[in-house]
Amino acid sequence: MRLIVFDIGGTTVKRGIWEHQRLSEVSSFPTPATFDGLLEKMASSMHRNDRQFTGIAVSAPGAVDQEQRKIRGISAVPYIHQRPLFDELEQYFDLPVMIENDANCAGIAEVELGVGKEAQNIAFVVLGTGVGGALFVKRKLYKGSHLFGGEIGLLKSQNDQTFSQNGTLVKAANIYSEQTNSCVDGKALYALEENGNVLATMLLDKMHEIMANNLYSLQVMFDPELIVLGGGISGQPALADELSKRLFEQLKKEGIEEIMPSIKCCSFHNDANLIGAALNFQKNCHP
Template sequence: MKLAVFDIGGTTVKTGTFVDGKLTNLSSFQTPKTLGDLFEQMHRFIDGNDIQGIALSAPGDVDREKGEIKGFSAVPYLHKRPIFAEIKAEFGLPVAIENDANCAGIGEMKVGSGKAFKNVAFIVIGTGIGGAVFFDGKLYRGKHLTGGEFGFMTTASGKLFAQDGTVVNATKSYQAETGKQIDGKMLFSLANQGDKTAQKLINHVYDVLAEAITNLQVAFDFDAFILGGGVSARADLAIEVSKRVKARLSRFQLNEIMPAIKNCQQHNAANLYGAAYNFLAGNNNA
């Protein structure tokens, strides 16, 4: 089966063609302002290409039974409307949609760092923090479709995990403290050069991630945690977080429940793979 696959983000829509387990024709375009404009862009990748189905990764709480996406996001026109039916009517093809963090998890479970494990938590670190949970290899969506929304947990400082545990917010803190305009890559570069403020902020992010993982591990005893998002391109992310989780568990003589902690393998392609495998699992409105 030949699928057109789309990963809809607040700034960019990534796209590709999925055939026989492989992604090809990878491309992207700026996220349109309206659903009509999104459809216009999608037609460019679908029409005349012998596409047999459409698989989407999207923000929000995807309710397959009602055929809509609940919640809210940076792409408001996707929400609280019969989006499954509208896409099927527009293109005359079966459609599958799943939450973007869940898609990242599905992709990594199939062709990435999660494939060797059964009970896995994915923590996706970007502007905020999302996640996905798998028990016995199956996605756990939760009664209210919010399984894996780790970003709403609170940290020791009383902030949301999504506010306290990201490089994006660490970068904002650096700018507020120093008046210098930098991005995340520059923050790490400054830390490597000995900048004490940058080192303090990055260490704080690692500590917050370790705190959250330790609490989740004590509660659920996962086989592994997979770290995703842009910062997962740094090989030292999983290493630094692992050291801190191990130290926290050792403090309470809980070394034996130390989980594997790994960076994701597929990075930006994980959502596309996950959307495709979600479709192939029968979660479409064919």
């Protein structure tokens, strides 16, 4: 089986080739403004390779309804929603197509081949510009009754803001930039903390606490044995230990520390969506 794999994002579309359980030839192109433009760029990226493909695996934003063969909801790529996308891609490329939500794809990659391959019940939490996620029960992806299983970013805290609105590294960096009339990103904010910057330390402490609060809600609702952290911030080596310490203290305060999960950062980082899309194709599509 030789797949061409695409990860559709609001800014860029990544592509790669999946063969012999290995991802290779990863590249990207700017996300086109129209659906026809997307088809043309996908076709162009396929024609650069002289060997035939078995099928097309896609990671995409939105609520992917595989039974109705369309993507519901909204995202930064509006033209992929509310249309017979599976059928259109299959007709255009004359190849079988399988599409899955991007956070679900990343979770599939970690569960099947990454840090979650020994666990049974897993919560995958994507900490990016916003917060996403995926839930796995007995190693099977759980989508919920309305395809909203794993929408962790919509958890609300006491200030009535969602996890995505107030618990991200991007949010903390933006506050620092506003208060200091500067322009820093998340990586720079962590560097400032290491150098003893008081404001950076305070903002990151608040961010970690908000993250731990939401992981507490996730743990008592879903009770996974493993929480996997993804997104750009997962590259911070101390993140898993920091959140583990804070979550344990919250559970202990309620006398339920025995349900403490293991918390680990993901294995595949930027390649997770592509790998998960390929694995999802292998499992669900039989050309």
